[in-house]
Amino acid sequence: MSLEALHERVQMELACLAYGGAGWVMPHAHSEGHVYDVVIVGGGQSGLGIAFGLMKERVANILVIDENKAGLEGPWETYARMRTLRTPKHLTSIDLGVPSLTFRAWWEAQHGPEGWEALDKIPRKEWMSYLRWYRDELKLPVRNEVKLTLIEPVQDGVYRLSIEGAGAPSSRLLARKVVLATGIQGGGEWHVPSFIADHLSPRWYAHTSGMVDFEPLKGKRIAILGGGASAFDNAHFALAEGAEEAHVFVRRKEMPRINPIRQMETSGMIERYYSLPDEDKYSVMAHFFKNNQPPTNDTFNQASAWPGFHLHLDAPWLEVRETADGPSVRTPQGWHSFDYLLISTGLLTDPALRPELKLLEKHIARWGDRTGLPHDPAASPVLDAHPYLSPGFAFTGRSEEGSRLLHGLFAFNYSALISCGISASALSGIRFAVPKIVSAIADQLFLDDKEMILRRFFEYDEQEFTGHWPADSKANITSG
Structure with missing residues (x-):
C-alpha cells in the first residue's frame, strides 16, 4: 500500500x-x-x-x-x-x-x-x-x-x-x-534548582528541556544532573555530537529498575484510574513519584557505550560555583570541574x-x-x-x-x-x-x-409522515 x-x-x-x-x-x-x-x-x-x-x-x-x-x-x-x-x-x-x-x-x-x-x-x-x-x-x-x-x-x-x-x-x-x-x-515550568540559578551565570548551564547548542560543546566535559531518561538521552546526544565526556549525576544509591507505567498499561489502571476515590489516587501518585521511572534499556545502553560516559550514583549536587575556567560541582565525593552543565531536574x-x-x-x-x-x-x-x-x-x-x-x-x-x-x-x-x-x-x-435546545425540541412540529390514501384504496382504516 x-x-x-x-x-x-x-x-x-x-x-x-x-x-x-x-x-x-x-x-x-x-x-x-x-x-x-x-x-x-x-x-x-x-x-x-x-x-x-x-x-x-x-x-x-x-x-x-x-x-x-x-x-x-x-x-x-x-x-x-x-x-x-x-x-x-x-x-x-x-x-x-x-x-x-x-x-x-x-x-x-x-x-x-x-x-x-x-x-x-x-x-x-x-x-x-x-x-x-x-x-x-x-x-x-x-x-x-x-x-x-x-x-x-x-x-x-x-x-x-x-x-x-x-x-x-x-x-x-x-x-x-x-x-x-x-x-x-x-x-x-521547567525547574532549575535555586542553588544553581542563583550562583551560576546562564552561560554555564542549560535545562535539557530547552534548545541547547551542542556545537561549542565539542571536546568539552559536560555534567548532567538527573537520573531520568532525559538525562541519558542528553548524555548520548552530547557524546554523539562530539563532547569528550558526559557525567550523569544521580542522587540515588542505585538506579531505579521498575517502571510502574508498564504495570499500569496492562492492569486497567490507566483507563479506569479516574474512577478511584481521591485517597487512592493520591496514594498511587505518591508511590509513582517516590519510585520514579528508570531510563529505558536502549537509552541507557546507547549512552553508556561511549568511552566518555561516566555515571555517578549517590552523588547529589550540594553546591556549585563559578570559576575562571567554568563551573564546579560539589557532591559527597568532593569537587568536580566541568566546561558546561545540563540540568535535567524535571518541572x-x-x-x-x-x-x-x-x-x-x-x-x-x-x-x-x-x-x-x-x-x-x-x-x-x-x-x-x-x-x-x-x-x-x-x-x-x-x-x-x-x-x-x-x-x-x-x-x-x-x-x-x-x-x-x-x-x-x-x-x-x-x-x-x-x-x-x-x-x-x-x-x-x-x-x-439546554433551555434553548429543549424549547426547540418541544416546539418542533415539522411533519415527516406525508402518507394519504386515494379514494379507491382498499385500505381499511378505522378511527376510534
Whole structure:
C-alpha cells in the first residue's frame, strides 16, 4: 500500500462513520466578534487528537493554536533528543479507533508489513512526520505562530484570549471553551534548582528541556544532573555530537529498575484510574513519584557505550560555583570541574506559574485543598500543587464564584496527572483520555444551551409522515 492508497482508505473509513456531518452546537454572538465553541491551545499530539475527537462529535466551530512554526509542534523536533519513543510500538494513540489513522497503517503504507515487523520502537523524527501527516489528512484547523498570553473571562460564558505572534489574526480570540493541551511543561515550568540559578551565570548551564547548542560543546566535559531518561538521552546526544565526556549525576544509591507505567498499561489502571476515590489516587501518585521511572534499556545502553560516559550514583549536587575556567560541582565525593552543565531536574507543576492563568489561578482548586488524604511528607508538597480536576479534565473552583469563572476551562497537560492519571502526559494513556475530554466538552456545550435546545425540541412540529390514501384504496382504516 502507498500513502496515496492509505489516503483513500482513510477517507472511506471516515465516510463510513459519517465524519463531518452537520454541527449541532448553536452559534453564540458577541459584540467583540466571532466566538469559537472551542479553542485548543497546543497543536501537538494531544491538541490534534482532541480536535479530531470534537469534529467526530460534530463540534466543528473550533480552532487549534500553537506558538511554534508548522511542523515543529511539541518536543519532537525541539528539545527531545531520544532516538526513539519510549513506549511500545503497538500502543495506539490519537487514531480514536480509526485503523487507517494509526501509526502502524502510516508506517506500513511506506515500508510494508515486513517493515512493521522489523521495527523495534518508533523513531522520534518519524513520529513527528506521522503527526504532520495526521494533521494534513484530517484537515484540522490549526493556526501556527500564535502564542496565548492571557485568559480573561467575560460575560455570557465566554473567554477572551489575548494572543500574539506572526500567525495571530488579531490581538484576541473569543471562545466558550478553552483547552490547555500544552504538554509536559504546560502545567507549570521547567525547574532549575535555586542553588544553581542563583550562583551560576546562564552561560554555564542549560535545562535539557530547552534548545541547547551542542556545537561549542565539542571536546568539552559536560555534567548532567538527573537520573531520568532525559538525562541519558542528553548524555548520548552530547557524546554523539562530539563532547569528550558526559557525567550523569544521580542522587540515588542505585538506579531505579521498575517502571510502574508498564504495570499500569496492562492492569486497567490507566483507563479506569479516574474512577478511584481521591485517597487512592493520591496514594498511587505518591508511590509513582517516590519510585520514579528508570531510563529505558536502549537509552541507557546507547549512552553508556561511549568511552566518555561516566555515571555517578549517590552523588547529589550540594553546591556549585563559578570559576575562571567554568563551573564546579560539589557532591559527597568532593569537587568536580566541568566546561558546561545540563540540568535535567524535571518541572514544577502549579497553575500560579502559568502567566496565561494570572487572572484565574487563585480560583483554581488544588489537591492541597482536599482534606482526609494520606499525606506523605516526601511527596505531598509536589502533589498538593497540582490542580484538582474533574474526570473530564475541567478545572474546579475553590468557591462558587471560582467555579463560575472556570466553567469552560480544561487542562489536558501534565498537571492532570494526579486527577486523571497517565493520560495527557503519556502516549500510554492518551487513547483513553481524549474521548473523555471530548465527551466532557460536548456535554458542557449541550448543557449550557439546554433551555434553548429543549424549547426547540418541544416546539418542533415539522411533519415527516406525508402518507394519504386515494379514494379507491382498499385500505381499511378505522378511527376510534
